[in-house]
Amino acid sequence: MSGKSETAKEPRPPFKLWGPAVGLGWLIPGGGHFLLKRYGRGGLLMFAVTGMYLLGLLARGALFTPQVADLFTTVIHCGGFFGNLASGALYLLTVWLGYDQPDMPGLAHDYGTKFLVTAGLLNVLAMVDAYELAVGRKS
């Protein structure tokens, strides 16, 4: 026995096949699905991710900035920043338009912060789905 795996590794699909769908899906939630002509699913994803993000803004949630300190702080702030950034144009517009809510205690603020991060994480799931659609692993 050689110990090598007998199953051949599946070749990576070319970037031009999935790049535009994933990129547009990041920038506009559901956009990748629209590009791939899955209008119903794209619309629902856009509704869910944008709704979650807007509710986070209306509840005055805080946006994360990456900070490197002890492990806990680094994970929370860098992870939170990644979650915010994954919302694409929603996050970029929010920052460019000057939204600057400090992190403060309170029920509404706390939920708002979580809603803002979760919207980005849901958009990551939507981007993965767009990738699978683009490379033909899903229909």
Place this chain on the structure above:
Amino acid sequence: MPKVMLSHFEAALVFALFSSIVLGIVTKRTDRERLTYGLYCFAGFLAFLFGLGWLMYLGHG
């Protein structure tokens, strides 16, 4: 910009709704499976919400 004040229950309900929509869409392959799984996730969120609520209420004494 108006400010929204959600109660714990309202926030959890909205969170469950939006999350269930996305989970239903991205995990299944047919529309029927997506609808079923979305509803299943939503029901699961609600069951967990009420279960945890009662657990905290009873545990608090």
